Each structure stands twice: as C-alpha cells, then as structure tokens.
Amino acid sequence: MSDGPLARYRKKIADGALSHDAMQELCAEKLQSLFNALRDYRPNNGKGTWYERFGLTKRRNDPEPPQGLYIYGEVGRGKSMLMDLFYETAPVEHKRRVHFHDFMQDVHERLHKFRKTRTSEESDPIPPIAKDLADQAWLLCFDEMQITDITDAMIVGRLFEQLFDLGVVVVTTSNRVPDDLYKDGLQRQNFLPFIGMIKEKLDVLELASRTDYRMRNLTAADVFVYPADDKTPARIDELFAKVTEGARVGPDSLRVKGRDIAVRAAGAGVARFSFEELCTRPLGPGDYIALATHFHTIVIDLIPQIDSARSDWAKRFNTLIDAMYEHKTNLICAMETSPEDLYTAGDFSFEFQRTVSRLTEMRSQEYLDQPHLT
Template sequence: MLTILTIKRFTLRLNSLSITSYDHMISRLLNSQTLCSIYASHVKTRVLREDSHQQQVVTRLDQLNGQLNEHKPQSVVSRLWPFWSTNDRKSQVKGLYLYGSVGCGKTMLMDLFFENCCVSHQHKRRVHFHSFMIDFHTRVHRLKSEHRSERAFNPIASVAQSICDESWLLCLDEFQVTDIGDAMILKLLFEQLFSKGIVMIATSNRQPEDLYKNGLQRSNFLPFIPLLKQNCNVLSLDSGIDYRQRSLPSQQQTYFLTEENADKQLDRLFKMMANRENDTIRPKTLTIKERNVTFANTCGRVVDSTFAELCDRPLGAIDYLTMSQLFHTVIIRNIPQMSLLNKTQCRRFITMIDTFYDNRVRVLFSAEVPSNQLFLTNKLQDHINDDNRKLMDDLGIKLDSGKTVFSHHLQNDSNANIFSGEEEVFAFERTISRITEMLTKDYWNSRQIYT
C-alpha cells in the first residue's frame, strides 16, 4: 500500500511530467527493486561474478538513486515554480566520480545504474566523454556562427542550458582529459552545468588529482578539480581483476600477425562479409564537418582499411564516431608496434579503439606483434618531431640544453614535459584491455548487425 505522503509527493511530481513519465513513475512505485537486489540477481544467475568491491559501489549508487527521486534541476524548478527562491531549494545532489584500473567493472556498474535508476529516459543521457565534448564544441561553433556580429557573446552558458534542458542526469564514460582545448574549457562548462542542477556520474581510470597530469598549461586546468570534488563524491573501484581478460575468445580468429599470412586471412573474411551486404566492393567517401574522408575498400557497412588510412591521416574522434555509425565491422591492417616516437598516431589509435569499443564496432586486426606488445613504453629521450616543433612555435616554447623550456606565459608549467607521453602510456593500458575484450565471442555478439 502506498502511504499518504508518497501519494502526495507522487501527485506533485505528476504536474511536471509527460505521459511517458507517468508510466515510468508508476513502474518505479510498483517495482521497488533496488540496484543491490538487481546486482545480487545477476550474481546468482552468474551473469556477473561476485565482487565485494563492486558491491560497495552498487550500495553507493542505490543511495544516490534515492536522492535523485526527490531532485529537480534548477531549470525545471524555475519553470514550474518561478516564485520559489533558489535559497528555498534543497541542496544540490552530489553525483559520483568512479575511478579504478582497467576492466574492473566501472562502465558495467554505471550502465546498471543508468538503466535502472528512477530518472526517466528523456531526462538522462549516457555518453562517452569524447563524444560529449565533440557535441559541446559543435554546439559552441554553431552558436558563435549565429552570433558572430556580437563580439561579447559567450556561448558556454547557452550550451550548458540546452544540455540541462535535454537531460539533467549525465553519465559520462571514460572521463579522461588529453586535449588542451578541453582542459581549458572544462571548469567554465561544468560551473554552468552544476549550477543548473546537472547531476554527473563519471567513470575514469584516473583519480581527480591525476587528470590531465603533466598536461600543457595544467595550472589553468587545476581549478576544475575542486569543482569536480565539490559536486561529485569520489569513489575508487580497484579489485585488481581485469574481467575483460576472463572472457571467452571468439570462435573466429580476429587478430592476425603479419608474419602469419594475415592479409590472406583478412581477404577471405572481407569477401565472406561482403557477400552478406547489399552492395558492391567500392571506395566510399564520408563527408564529416565539411571534410571528405575516403576509404578505398568498402562494401555496405564493412570497411577494409589500414592503420595508415586510420591513424596517419589527421582524423579525430568525430571521424571515428561517424565510422561507428556507418560501419558495423572495420578491418584494420598492418598495425605497427608503436612508441612515443609516433605519439600522434598513438593518440589517434587510442581514440579510435575507445570510440569503436563504446559503439560495439566489430574489428578485425592484423599487426606486427601481439596486442599486449603493440606499445613500447620507452622514454622519448629528446626526440622532437615536426608536429612537436610546430606546437612549440605556436606556444612560444624553445629547447635549451636538451630540455623543454617554456616562455614567460608558461612558466608555471616549466616542470612538465609536454612530449613525455605519460598520458598515452596510461591510456594504452586501457586500450590493450579493450582490444582483448573486442576479440571475445561476447563482444562480437553484443551488436546485432543483420536484421
């Protein structure tokens, strides 16, 4: 039986909900199953392995879910009750920043929360951090174009408001800051989002203090860290187990070594997959942000590409995301053993695998070495390539006695070596773990490609 208090609260909330939300609210009231009970059920049916570290996180997520049941973002409150002062509102619900080693279940737990929390689907959003920032920059660019005559126009507040209007529960997977543009803008963006009532759940491989570690001009990024901790409880998940490594391998081999007739094997597989597509084998050009990206060998939703096509060309997250939407299977041939001497390609490869993994793209690999040897972590030792030199010129950086010396406006960062590659080394641990999972039967069956 519902209590009188519960019915009153329910009636009050109905005033601001759509018809779709009615069904969701009734479902939540009639089904009082907690996240803990759902997790326990998955353990009992052996969908998940019992893990006390994960159980502690689920308990915290259950507590957060209870708080969200009474939460309304500022934008909703101001529309419904404009006479209600901000000072009369309950304090902002703190989100959760969950960090830990690769493969320990962070994303799985966030997805469990996202699918079963009390917030209706039209008010919540689950997205990879890279994709979220791409969307943010796209919106900013569009607004700047619309207001180009207004010199003092600041689009960040408008973009933050539009994000909050669309969804006030934000679940960001793989929160990792590697781009200086993102690093400089995060505090301004999230100040606006948090002030408008956004609640953020984030997963990351790094604790907040290690975000953008040794990054260029990190002193300008540091104020974001206390803002993050003020609005999110920080929780570690580190059981020391990489569950991706425990998955069963795919029945079909999907990772080939160059020396073992990899091209012949991939030719056979591409021909087999092409026969299932309603298309011919031909080049295909993708138009992305007014740029043309051409692939020489495609058939329907399958692309047969090389490492050079994907990582030597100036492609970024938006390009790999577009590929994920157009192709269900990607063949990547001739992957070399990478090192810090080709950091640009390494960064692209990391971003590509992250994007393909998040969108469950099937990948066939051929490489010079096994996946756990793809990246050499030796130090760079004063090697500065042409791209590095151009960046140094743009930022007023010069070399002095074999060391990186910064001009006067970067003196606060003079102890950071922007070409050290530490961020890439850290990120590549996750990449290798993800490739391992991408080779499994469970991963290949997770995307329905023929209907």
C-alpha cells in the same frame, strides 16, 4: 528495494553472468543510494519568477542536488558496466549517457554554432550552452572522463560550474584519479579549480578490484581464430559477449575531426567491426589512433587473405595495427589464414612483415596483460 542498480547487479550474479566482487558491490551500493535520492529530486534548471531568474531576488525552495559519483580505476574493472546498470534504472526522464570525448565534441560544435550566429561580440556562449544541455538532460552519465586537450581544459571549469548551478547531477567513470586529470597539461594551473569542483560535487570512489574482467578467462590462444570455418562467426560472437561483460551493447559512433566513424556494435570499451568497415574505406592514421585510444579492445569479424592488387587495404590494416599496438589495444579477430599468409605478394608485402610481427606479439599473454594506453 525491488529495482535499481544494486538489485540488477545482484541478479546478474545470481544468474551466473557475473562473479561476486566486493568492490563492485560497494560501487553498486553507492549508485543505489544516488538512485534512491533521485526519486525525490527535480532541478529548477533556472526556472522561477522573472525577478529570480535575473538575480534580483533569491530563489525560494531550490532543491539541493544529490552528490554525484566519480568512479575511477584501471581498465576492465567493471566501471562502465556498473554505470550502465545505474543509467538503465535511474528514475529520471531527462538523462543522457555519453562518452566524455563525444560530449566535449558536442560542446565544441555548439560553441562554433554560437559564434557563427551571435549578435554581440560581448556574448558569453557558456551559460546558454549549459542551459540547453541541462534542459535536455539533468542527469549526465559520462564514460571515460579524461582531458588531454587544452581547448577542453580551458572551458570545462566554467561549463560544469554552470551545469552544477542548474542542478545537473553527474556520474562519471575514469581511468584516472581526479588529481591526475590533465596531468602535465599546458596552463594546468587554470584547470585546477575544475578538479576541486569535481571533488566537491561528486563522491570519488576507486573501483580497486584486482580482477581485469575485460579479459577474464581470455587467453592468448583465444584471441585469433584461424583458419575461418562455418563455426567461426559463432566463436567471434562468443568472444565479443565475453569481453563486453554483459554490458549494454549497441551501435555507436566516434567523432574524429568533424566527421563520424560508425561503430556497428560497442559496449564496455569494446568495439566490433568488419574488415571492410575498417580497411576498405578511406580512413587514415588519425582515425585509427582515435579508435585505438577510445576502445581498449577491437573485434574484427573476419580478416580476409588480402589480394596482391589491394595494397591500399594492406596499408590501412598496417596503420590500424600500428595504432593499436602503440596504445596496447587488444585485438580479437577471425582470419581466413594465418597471420603470416594474410598478404604475401604485392607492392606492400615487404613492409607488411612488421604487421605480421606485431600481430604475433599482440596474441601473446604478455601483451594482453599490459594496461591500455589512452
């Protein structure tokens, strides 16, 4: 075994980038087994003779797809990092790694487009959409599978049944055991077959590491850097590298109500922004809630002392902090001055005192130790 997720994982340990963790290594071994199985697997994706495609005769020699993997556990245990090691090395040309929320947004956009262009009222959009998805990528790696919306819950069963029939292999991470997906959701009884399908098609593994690598060695004294000086940018770079755990980091975007919020850098559930990107642009409560639930940690390069005339910036920052606080999202940031002096005069200065209070709590060890709420 010269390559693959297990070799990459062990190399990171040897290089000092990671500490050995028995549960992480077990997960890497499972991913390695799937890596090996994929070397000799290629799906038919519905191809075959005319008779076979229309079900008039049984397909011959359809390859049996290898079992995928469902990795669940608490935030910060290394699930995304391990899946990234697998994805980067997987011997598959047509593969896709995507946050599950973004994948479902893509599916809904395809459904909308289908309904606008369909020629028959009886047409079923799910089979052609599944076929298009499978043709584009037959290895799907999802980050953070969670289902909270009834519109998602009502279509995932049929969609994934089609994808699995087309030979698609799925690897996914989640904070929830499969049986807790869409827990207490409306019409959940109609969703339960999807859970059974996941447990049949995917090997379910709990990554039960006791260490939260997300905030390992990060103390309350680390998270706010102020007053900013020439060394501050390097310090924020260092903190961002620490909480992304050496995972694949790059530009990203989050789709909210049909539009994309650009993320300058993201990885391992951590997003990095400038203050200008978050608070001087026309973002609203829904945008901030989406960011706070999607990412467990947000890094802001430099929060300036807000001019008294810029109450709109102060209001947006207040709304952002409220969303992060409610969802126990961690904040790492640099500030020009102390939290108490960020915005002291202006139309919103009285209300901003709540923001100061929440910032004080968000830098406490007690806050940092709380689980992220999605």
